[in-house]
Amino acid sequence: xxxxxxxxxxxxxxxxxLHACCAPCSSAIVEWLMANGVRPVIFYYNPxxxxxxxxxxxxxxxxxxxxxxxxxxxxxxxxxxGWLDGVCGLxxxxxxGRRCEQCFTLRLTxxxxxxxxxxxxxxxxxxxxxxxxxxxxxxxxxxQAEMTVPGTVFWAQNWRKGGLQERRNQxxxxxxxxxxxxxxxxxxxxxVPTKTVLRQQxxxxxxxxxxxxxxxxxxxxxxxxxxxxxxxxxxxxxPLSDEVDILPLISWLVAEGKTVLLPKVLDDETMExxxxxxxxxxxxxxxxxxxxxxxxFTDYEMIDVALVPGMAFDAAGHRLGRGKGYxxxxxxxxxxxxxxxxxxxxxxxxxxxxxxxLVPSEPHDVCMDAQQTxxxx
Numbered sequence: 001x002x003x004x005x006x007x008x009x010x011x012x013x014x015x016x017x018l019h020a021c022c023a024p025c026s027s028a029i030v031e032w033l034m035a036n037g038v039r040p041v042i043f044y045y046n047p048x049x050x051x052x053x054x055x056x057x058x059x060x061x062x063x064x065x066x067x068x069x070x071x072x073x074x075x076x077x078x079x080x081x082g083w084l085d086g087v088c089g090l091x092x093x094x095x096x097g098r099r100c101e102q103c104f105t106l107r108l109t110x111x112x113x114x115x116x117x118x119x120x121x122x123x124x125x126x127x128x129x130x131x132x133x134x135x136x137x138x139x140x141x142x143x144q145a146e147m148t149v150p151g152t153v154f155w156a157q158n159w160r161k162g163g164l165q166e167r168r169n170q171x172x173x174x175x176x177x178x179x180x181x182x183x184x185x186x187x188x189x190x191x192v193p194t195k196t197v198l199r200q201q202x203x204x205x206x207x208x209x210x211x212x213x214x215x216x217x218x219x220x221x222x223x224x225x226x227x228x229x230x231x232x233x234x235x236x237x238x239p240l241s242d243e244v245d246i247l248p249l250i251s252w253l254v255a256e257g258k259t260v261l262l263p264k265v266l267d268d269e270t271m272e273x274x275x276x277x278x279x280x281x282x283x284x285x286x287x288x289x290x291x292x293x294x295x296x297f298t299d300y301e302m303i304d305v306a307l308v309p310g311m312a313f314d315a316a317g318h319r320l321g322r323g324k325g326y327x328x329x330x331x332x333x334x335x336x337x338x339x340x341x342x343x344x345x346x347x348x349x350x351x352x353x354x355x356x357x358l359v360p361s362e363p364h365d366v367c368m369d370a371q372q373t374x375x376x377x
Contacts, residue, residue: 008157010122015039016155017115019108019125021046023061024177026126028167029159030069041120042066045076045110047083048103049184050357051315057352061178076110091187096134099187104141112149122155129159129168132183176212178352179205195360198320202311205353206242216351217245219374224249227372228305233259235273235306238290243309244349264291271330273297300334306346308368313348317367318359331366347372
């Protein structure tokens with residue numbers, strides 16, 4: 001066991017390989033290490049994360065954070081099938097059960113091997129910053145890893161202490177990090193929240209990321225332009241204050257000579273489309289939302305792309321709306337999704353945190369062909 005300072009720093013440690021599960025969890029730890037004379041090298045190794053889209057979002061956030069600080073960042077292998085083989089037989093274990101400890105052991109052993117390869121004696125993990133994880137399991141996994149890989153030492157540290165948990169929450173807001181809603185693997189995601197709970201989670205996430213919503217909206221609108229350059233008729237939406245703001249995109253579509261259609265809710269709770277050319281075409285409608293006032297557009301087969309807002313989306317294209325069912329009724333009746341070999345017709349538009357592992361779905365729910373946020377094309 002290495003000699004430790006008050007906070008657990010090994011006295012001969014000037015460099016450490018930091019296994020990072022995500023940017024939020026590593027942020028305060030990296031700050032503390034650098035302030036205390038320890039040079040961190042970040043190793044992003046998380047083959048447990050599912051689905052791949054979620055893995056990529058967390059990975060890119062971690063990479064951007066390291067680049068911003070000028071820290072070396074190393075990309076691990078995303079071999080999810082290999083990870084599944086490693087936890088085979090433990091799928092039904094509860095959180096903090098044997099599956100979690102096996103997962104920690106697999107990942108930390110890979111971290112130890114990378115440390116040995118790099119000639120770095122000490123390795124540690126941001127897993128020990130999560131209140132949802134068992135510190136005892138993490139330490140046992142780290143000790144097993146150091147025994148398996150000679151010449152390495154696991155720095156067992158409770159990274160929740162020393163004010164780091166509070167600092168993490170501050171940095172989460174300052175940097176506007178994507179903050180995941182579950183641990184990582186499909187088994188931890190099996191406790192899928194109800195639609196009501198998921199809506200509550202998304203509202204809380206919007207408040208948490210309020211300072212980033214404007215920038216994310218701009219980036220998403222710019223990426224949508226790439227998708228829509230060849231489109232002639234586009235169904236859009238007039239955004240609510242907590243939805244991705246696509247108003248600049250709508251203005252661009254009109255300026256490009258494209259036909260823009262906006263939805264209007266009727267008294268019988270159905271939805272129809274009307275053409276938009278300028279703000280003069282709008283009047284306050286249902287739920288105090290601005291809606292178009294022109295004649296109904298019914299040539300649905302002519303619509304190239306439909307942009308659809310929502311509360312949450314998953315990798316399979318399931319969408320969580322606000323609970324009224326307007327979009328599902330309209331889309332199922334008039335705008336069926338396209339086959340996979342064709343360009344997307346129905347695109348869910350969302351902020352990064354609105355992409356979740358699983359959205360509770362019912363047979364009548366309509367799936368999106370694709371989703372558009374800040375970091376997907």
